[in-house]
Amino acid sequence: MPFARFMPTVRLAAAASLFATLTLAGWAQEPPAAPTPQNTPETRPLPVMNYAQPVSHFPNPIGPYTARHLAPPNLANTARIDQLMHDGKLYLSLNDAIALALENNLDIAIARYYLNIADTDILRARAGASTLGVNNGLVQNTPGGGVGGLGGQVGSGTGGTSPGAGGAGAGASGLVGSTGGGGFGPQITSFDPILTGTFQFDHLASVATSPFSATAQNTQTGNVSYQQGFQWGTNLQVGFNNTRQTSNGPVNYLSPYLSSGFKATVTQHLLQGFGFAANNRFIRIAKNTREQSDVAFRLQVITTVNQIQTMYWDLVYAYEYARVQKESLAFAEKTLSDTKKQVEIGSLAPIEVVRAQSTVAQDQQTLTVALTNLQLEQLYMKNALSRTLRDQTLAGAEVIPTSTMEVPEHEQIQPTQDLVGEALRHRADLVEARIQLNSSEISNKAVRSALLPTLDAFAYYSGTGVGGDQSASATCFSGSTNPYCIPSGTIPSTTYSGTLNQLINSTAPDKGIGFQLNIPLRNRAAQALQIRSELEYQQAQMRLQQIENQISIEVRNAQFGVEQNRASVASAQAAVDYARQSLDAEQKKYQFGTSTTTAVLQTQSGLATAESTLISAMAFYVKSRIELDRAVGATLDHVGISIDDAAKGQVTRMPSVPNIAPRKDVPSTTQPAPATTQPPQQ
Secondary structure, three states, X not given: OHHXXXXXXXXXXXXXXXXXXXXXXXXXXXXXXXXXOOOOOOOOOOOOOOOOOOOOOOXXXXXXXXXXOOOOOOOOOOOHHHHHEEOOEEEEOHXXXXXXXXXXXXXXXXXXXXXXXXXXXXXXXHOOOOOOOOOOOOOOOOOOOOOOOOOOOOOOOOOOOOOOOOXXXXXXXXXXXXXXXXXXXXXXXXOOOEEEEEEEEEEEEOOOOOOXXXXXXXXXXXXXXXXXXXXXXXXXXXXXXXXXXXXXXXXXXXXXXXXXXXXXXXXXXXXXXXXXXXXXXXXXXXXXXXXXXXXXXXXXXXXXXXXXXXXXXXXXXXHHHHHHHHHHHHHHHHHHHXXXXXXXXXXXXXXXXXXXXXXXXXXXXXXXXXHHHHHHHHHHHHHHOOOXXXXXXHHOOEEEXXXXXXXXXXXXXXXXXXXXXXXXXXXXXXXXXXXXXXXXXXXXXXXXXXXXXXXXXXXXXXXXXXXXXXXHHHOOOOOOOOOOOOOOOOOOOEOHHHXXXXXXXXXXXXXXXXXXXXXXXXXXXXXXXXXXXXXXXXXXXXXXXXXXXXXXXXXXXXXXXXXXXXXXXXXXXXXXXXXXXXXXXXXXXXXXXXXXXXXXXXXXXXXXXXXXXXXXXXXXHHHHHHHHHHHHOOHHHHHOOOHHHHHHOOOOOOOOOOOEEEOOOOOOOOOXXXXXXXXXXX
């Protein structure tokens, strides 16, 4: 049948159109490369799965239309925990604690997803779509410890400011930011080519109402269109239409009747929407957001590592405090026993036994509080270093800290101005603010472009072709003398290939160029938006300066804290030495009968208080060093953390915290773990 001869040609034309579409899609150029950021630890891209790359049509043609299924998150603890378990106890050095946090801590694991989410914004922006944005906020859902202060038993800290809690890392902090993100600006045509096709088969039957009307008509339609925008402000539209129609009407000169049409239109924005600045703003902002996500992840690692160090020293404090209380109770019990013997032989009054018993009861109550606080700190630590506590062995394990605090003999004091300068170069929250300011500047350029009138230049070319077989019934309407007779050969028969040839041989062309101008009178909405964006940008500049000022104060405050707490350690150490000598002297006097049980117990209580004060002072000192590292932005360098390991959730290089030593009363059972071979954690 005639239509059967027509279909192979339609298929060939459709295939050619699809091939041309895929070829043109490859012509969509990327924007000019953004200035390469300095390859510093604050801006170096992190090695994670790159979801900014699309799935190609090759080798799988349906790949872009197939959902990508991700593996479920790994909620199991890493093997490092099992390596540190001995006899049902978790022997934990500070370096081990940090390594476990990098692998298992859920705050870091949650923040790790920001990197991949930011990648999807880049992929979306490359298609010409607006970005959805990434939160990039600090995740702080792990109980225990704190950043910029001392948690738990130790106290309230040295006055440092915690990121995300009102300090320099607090984020927008009152900024408006309604025009940021590039959402206000010229409309962008999709950079991804859009291919539209219509294929229709239609049969129409009707009742004849005149000798010239048809009673049956069959129509086949095959239309294809292609549309794509480019990042310099050019839009391309191509349409290719085909119709084949047969009818039994007497006035159809050609039956079947073939009709083809082709039209290509190119439009270029000349004012509003002109150039890369207006059209690739989403891509540039998405790349900035990805860079922000890198910096925010580093800030998350810094914050969590600082929290883990704080929690560890809280645990050490609780452990040492419980030890001191055990020793006090043991001394009180021994004193009670000795007092009873003295009372039996009549050298002491019976009231001394009552006093000794009262001291024992008080020490027992104090020890109970100390032990429960120690158990709570152990629970906090296990929760922070694991993904799950469903393992009953781990849940019930006692955590034994194997590192102790050390105060160096000579404190290295750097000039404050040098520390401030280092902080202004390395603080992650400050880098974030600078990147955000750059994104706001990109948005402002787009808003300024939207202030202009719309002036578009366009050019088009189209052609039409007609063909088919001449219908014998259409030669004359009635008789050979009818004036409506069609002379033979007036409309020659043409095949479909001949019809297509007419599209390009200028048989029936339609071509032209022109301009389209659209001027919004007064333009008040655009004016308001443009000045608002400028005001918000200046507000962000003021906020950036405020952050720098806050960082300067934080550094000075942290440095003062180190100096003050070091002096407190020296004072507390002197108090302990004096209390020990006083107790030794009081015991000797007691042995010779020149002292009382009350005096000895009071002196012992003074020693216990002095030892507790020394432990607390050392914890304050160590934590003030942690706060100084955070304020300067040197935590990762001083602790020896590989940000690549943190991004993959797989520690291959052990952290190394300075100024710590193994505890002498705890056997060292851990060695630096070898590089694991497990897949990266999500």
